[in-house]
Amino acid sequence: MPRVDHPWALLLLAGMLPAMLGTGMRRQGFASLSTVPQDMVSAWLDRGLRALAAAGVAAMVLGVAGLHDGPLGVERTGLGAHVVVALDRSLSMDEAFALRGEKSGESKAQAASRMLAAFFARRPHDSFGVVAFSTSPIPAMPLTAHRDAVSASIRAMARTGLANTDIGAGVSMGLAQFDRDPPGAARVLVLVSDGAGAIPEPTRDTIRAAAQRSGAHIYYLYLRSGDDPPLAEDADDSHDLLRPAGLDSFFRTLGDSYQGFEARDAGAIEAATRRIDALETRPMTYRELLPRRDLDGLCYGVAALCLGIGLLAQLAERGIPPLPVRQ
């Protein structure tokens, strides 16, 4: 639906009235109308010219009032989800991915930020939220469809880390982001961390409740470097929540949709995000904002056309006389 910037300017549409009344054509008097033969062509031409003049005025008024289309939110259906990324920002994330002595230039935080940015770019219809956590959870960007803002927040996560890790607080803050999220969309929590940690029982209860309430699919992306314990361990160790395997088995109790990934380098993060990408392909309705399209140029073009035809009619009626030359 086209809209105008200055509705008050539409009052100028009253100018259509004089355009209807007088066309600028010569008015010719006759003694009696009965002497003039009925002439349908002339009569309709006259009405047409009046309408044309009025249309020209209307087009100019609409142009001045700032006629435009949008910005418009359009409901579309596509593949997408509401994704919250919970990112470990503790000091250990500043270390490089070290494959047994091998050195790489990129820290875990930088690699994670870069891969998440790529993941985000591959999913144009998703709403994203960013939660950082170290000793305390820090919501860095609320769940939003403003993509530039999300990109700016993901980029900011590549910076130097802070203090310790409280993974439980990070997960529950991440799930809490879905509390104000309207229902309907698939929900995904991507947890990125280079370790695990003790989650106290009350926090575990909170997480269980929030996971059930939101119905979010949880993915745990474990950045393993050096001699870190693996994600898949023997049953003996799997209940030790301080180890990633323990966290992994805790998440398994939350739902079947959970998946854990172990990444030993940037390439493995990439593979894991692509796997998540492939898993989260449910249709959802999303709003797309069409940009504003100004229509004032079109208005002025139409007005110019109307005026031009009117002028030609005036010339046709009177003929093109020679320019007045002094004799």
Place this chain on the structure above:
Amino acid sequence: MAGHSRRAQRHAVTAWQDRGFWLRAAALLVLLAGLWLPPVVVSRPICVVTAVLDITLSMNVRDQILDGVPASRIAIEKRAARALLEELPCGSRFGLAVFVERQPFLLFEPVETCANFSALDQEIAAVDWRMGWDSESHIGETLLASLQMARKLGSDLVFMTDGQETPPVSWDGAPDFSGVRDSVRGLVVGVGGRAFSPIPRYDTYGREVGVYRAGDVPSETKGLFRGREHLSAVDEPHLRALAAETGLGYRHLDDEGDLLAAYREHASPLTRKDRLRIGWVAGGLALILTLSAMLPLRQPVRRAPAGCGAARRPVTTWNFTGPSRKAGGPGTVPASLERP
């Protein structure tokens, strides 16, 4: 027939002599000029700024008034950050960081304000002291780290704090700012009352449990012990000294006037090219010309050359009187009217 043509020409106002014709023609020219002339490009001032908000414990002091009720310093600085975000001209970019201890934590890099307003606004609203990861607050060192961060981001800095150093700043004094001095523009903004107030205390679960008392707050042995570390007031001399040392401006939030105006005095002069919308000027002019071409509303009636009196209701007829036209064709004046 020929006689009529000559007479008609003598009586008729030709198109060249008609005011309305010229006004319409002028309107058409103005419209076409407006459509074809290249757009006017102007430079508009914009800002690229990163706001760093203090969320240390002393910022919980409720010595401020917001909407008539007591409010914490954090609430006031959030409102100031929001006002700044709102007032920045479109095309400006705004980033946000919070700090405790020695380090600013960047929540998002500077990003365009108008298109992303609701997301940025919600994030400012979400800022809370519970984001803090430490109970210490080293203002000087954080300012140094913030300046380095802003320089890397290519942004100005608006650094909001009450200036309370916990533990108190040692005799070693402020950090060495020589590496960043004058390399970043911006403002240090003082937040908080000038009278000392008690600092609220929270337990592990974030519940408020009274206030800090003397002896609760550690005072560094090297520090300048003043005996009032458990109380808090905005430390303006300290903040002014830091601002002078780093080449930033200083302002207190309670000071008269607009924060944006104060920041603008110390902001980097950036501009953005913008297409000026002037289509309405041409359109409006053309509209005025067209409407005035219609005046007077009742055109004078030209009597028929026959001179047999004016018709009561004049009509427009199509008088294609030309030598090649056959009399009696559609729209021609009946031959009987030609002569008296």
